[in-house]
Amino acid sequence: MSTSSLLLALLGDARLPSGGHTQSAGLEPALRAGTTPAEVPAYLRARLRTVTRVEAGTAVVARAVAAEGGDLDAVEAAWAARTPSPALRANGRRLGRGYLRVLQTLWPGPTDDRARHWARPVVLGLLAHRADLCPVDLARLVGYDDAQTVTAALLKLEPGDPLQATAWVRDLLPDIDRMARQLAPLRTPDEIPSGGAPLIERWAQTHDTTTERLFSA
Amino acid sequence: MTHISVAPGPGRCYLRTQDGRLSVRALHRDPHGARVGLIANGALLLSGDRVHVEIDVADGAWLEVVESTGTVAYRGEQPSSWTVDATVGDGAALSWGSLPFVVSDNATTHRGTRLRLHGTGRALLQEKIVLGRAGQFGGDIAMSLDAVDDSGPLQREHLDLSQPARVLPGILGRLRALDTVTALGWTPQPPEGLVAGLSGAGETWFPLDRSGSVFRWIGGGLFQDTLGDPTFTAWRAELLAKYPRRDATPPRRAAPQPPAPTLATRFGG
Numbered sequence: 001m002s003t004s005s006l007l008l009a010l011l012g013d014a015r016l017p018s019g020g021h022t023q024s025a026g027l028e029p030a031l032r033a034g035t036t037p038a039e040v041p042a043y044l045r046a047r048l049r050t051v052t053r054v055e056a057g058t059a060v061v062a063r064a065v066a067a068e069g070g071d072l073d074a075v076e077a078a079w080a081a082r083t084p085s086p087a088l089r090a091n092g093r094r095l096g097r098g099y100l101r102v103l104q105t106l107w108p109g110p111t112d113d114r115a116r117h118w119a120r121p122v123v124l125g126l127l128a129h130r131a132d133l134c135p136v137d138l139a140r141l142v143g144y145d146d147a148q149t150v151t152a153a154l155l156k157l158e159p160g161d162p163l164q165a166t167a168w169v170r171d172l173l174p175d176i177d178r179m180a181r182q183l184a185p186l187r188t189p190d191e192i193p194s195g196g197a198p199l200i201e202r203w204a205q206t207h208d209t210t211t212e213r214l215f216s217a
Numbered sequence: 218m219t220h221i222s223v224a225p226g227p228g229r230c231y232l233r234t235q236d237g238r239l240s241v242r243a244l245h246r247d248p249h250g251a252r253v254g255l256i257a258n259g260a261l262l263l264s265g266d267r268v269h270v271e272i273d274v275a276d277g278a279w280l281e282v283v284e285s286t287g288t289v290a291y292r293g294e295q296p297s298s299w300t301v302d303a304t305v306g307d308g309a310a311l312s313w314g315s316l317p318f319v320v321s322d323n324a325t326t327h328r329g330t331r332l333r334l335h336g337t338g339r340a341l342l343q344e345k346i347v348l349g350r351a352g353q354f355g356g357d358i359a360m361s362l363d364a365v366d367d368s369g370p371l372q373r374e375h376l377d378l379s380q381p382a383r384v385l386p387g388i389l390g391r392l393r394a395l396d397t398v399t400a401l402g403w404t405p406q407p408p409e410g411l412v413a414g415l416s417g418a419g420e421t422w423f424p425l426d427r428s429g430s431v432f433r434w435i436g437g438g439l440f441q442d443t444l445g446d447p448t449f450t451a452w453r454a455e456l457l458a459k460y461p462r463r464d465a466t467p468p469r470r471a472a473p474q475p476p477a478p479t480l481a482t483r484f485g486g
Contacts, residue, residue: 026387035386046385049377074369080426081370089426194361194373198395198435200387202421 008137011127012144014152019098023091024153024215025146026051026200029207033199037158041168044147048175050195054082055092055121056142057183057192060135062125064187073114076122078189083119085201087208091217092119099123107131136184143176144169153215219268221282224275225249238268249460250279250310257286262326264293269300276306276336279460281453287316287345292323292356300329305402307336310456314343314449317439322349324356325379332364332401334371339402340364341456343449345439348378348393355393356380364401364429371401371429389435392418396445398432400452405430408448420444 014020027035030043058079065075083089096119103123104111107130115123121142128138151165186192207213219237223230225248232251234241238258245252261268274280290297299318305311320326332340348355357379364371383389407422407430418436425431432448439445 030387039386043386046382046387049382049385050388077369077427078373081364081373084372084374084423084425084431086424086426189370194363194375196374196376197387198376198433199390199392201423202419202433202435203387205421205423 003132004134004137007131007133008141011133012141012148014148016102017098018102019095020145020149022216023095023149024157024217025149026203026207026217027150027153028157028213028215029203029210030200031157032207032210033203037154037160040150040154040165041171044150044168044172045175046197047146047150047200048143048172048179050197051083051088051200052143052146053179053183053193053195054079055146056139056179057186058082058119058121059125059128059138059142060183060186061189061192062122063128063133063135063138064125065189066126066129072112072118072122072126074189075125075192076118078192079119079121082192082194082196084196085204087204087217088201089119090208091204092121093117094216095120096123099127103127103130134184135186136180139180139183140176143179144173147172147176156214219255219270220272221253221270221280222273222275223251223278223280225277230278237270238266239270244283247461249277250274250281252281252283255282255284257288260291261288262290262297262299264291264297264324265295266297267300268298269302272301272303272311274303274305274309274311274338277308278306279310279457280312281457282311282313284314284316287319289319289321289350290324290326290356290358292321293325296325296327298327298329300327300331302331303340304333305335305338305340307338309335309338310460311338311340312453312456313341314453315345317345317347319347319350320356320358320378322353322356324358326356327359327361329361330363332362332371334364334366334402336367337402338366339400339456341398341400341449341452343396343398343445345442345445346378346395346397347439348383348389354380362399364399366402366428368427371427372399372425372431392435392437394436394439394442396434396439396442398445398449398452399429400431400456401425401429403428403430403455405452405455407432408444408451410444 219239220235360376420434423431
């Protein structure tokens with residue numbers, strides 16, 4: 001097993017203290033808007049085609065730009081231009097700060113002052129560069145983490161069989177792997193996918209104004 | 218290819234046009250800019266049709282594009298496309314309020330917009346998409362927007378609204394109409410009456426990360442959309458306020474106006 005595989009396990013572990021427990025990957029507002037637990041597998045596929053693809057593509061490009069000593073602010077700008085919802089941008093940047101703490105503690109090194117404002121996928125790309133996580137594993141990590149975030153949140157919001165939820169993630173693994181292989185060669189901010197999900201973006205905004213909620217996003 | 222370029226001129230702006238699948242008619246001109254109407258030369262959008270419009274608004278000029286009819290993307294074996302490539306100069310403004318674009322059953326079509334803003338240039342676009350004619354489920358459409366200014370990307374979006382993708386929860390689900398008003402180069406405020414809501418249908422205001430605002434309504438049919446047109450009208454007034462115009466009458470939004478005689482003649486043919 002390569003180090004990259006173990007790194008993938010480490011970073012994909014829900015016990016990683018990066019702030020993931022505050023997230024439902026949009027599931028909480030989706031359920032509130034009428035999505036049923038039975039539709040969660042389809043919801044996972046919707047995310048994988050759109051917002052998760054943007055996230056994974058951004059991380060892969062951030063890794064490549066970091067490796068060449070380029071400007072990660074340009075990657076951040078590309079991600080922000082593909083993220084119309086201010087609630088999702090704010091959430092992504094909050095998570096970025098969580099991953100920055102992971103990065104600075106576990107793989108310390110000189111970090112740009114502007115990094116405190118970078119979104120999670122940008123910081124994750126920098127982390128992958130420093131920790132030597134390969135691009136395809138980085139994209140797998142983003143896809144896998146998103147699916148696990150949805151299903152873990154489902155068990156809190158609409159308690160059901162945890163093994164059923166795990167089976168849904170297992171069923172999605174080939175799709176995550178396919179996405180990761182497609183995105184792994186990306187190098188420049190312009191190449192980052194820009195798939196939008198109109199209802200996910202709308203729900204993120206409505207959730208942001210809701211006071212009674214379990215998850216921050 | 219249809220081409221429209223406008224630049225300020227003494228007494229009257231310079232307006233150069235070239236007709237393609239769409240013809241261009243000047244509806245109003247003043248020293249700083251022009252309002253032009255687009256008229257389809259025959260049935261649009263048939264299988265395999267490629268409508269392309271290039272726009273160049275020079276520094277300090279304004280251009281307003283209005284459509285005379287909505288567009289139907291018809292069924293067919295070949296995909297069709299409707300693409301726009303626009304450049305807006307420093308201190309210039311572009312406004313384009315589209316009429317409904319209807320995607321028939323078994324149609325495959327693409328609407329793409331590329332926009333480059335320079336300096337303090339601004340743009341305002343409205344796109345109304347309806348999936349299916351009466352009683353239809355609707356064909357496949359992909360929509361893309363790629364907007365940049367001198368500093369970098371402003372908004373980049375690709376919506377895959379093909380049937381298998383759009384029915385997924387979180388994309389459109391069971392909804393089949395979108396009205397998107399996009400302001401770039403400044404960040405206008407949301408319309409009065411906008412309620413966040415929790416159900417699938419409704420309107421949302423997205424202030425963009427840099428300079429821009431998007432209003433998007435999603436629902437079952439455009440007749441339910443009460444805020445899209447008022448939003449466009451209000452943002453258009455902000456966009457064009459700084460240009461001294463002899464004719465400040467809104468072109469069509471408040472109440473439908475009968476087309477000018479020259480247009481009516483053309484439709485008859």
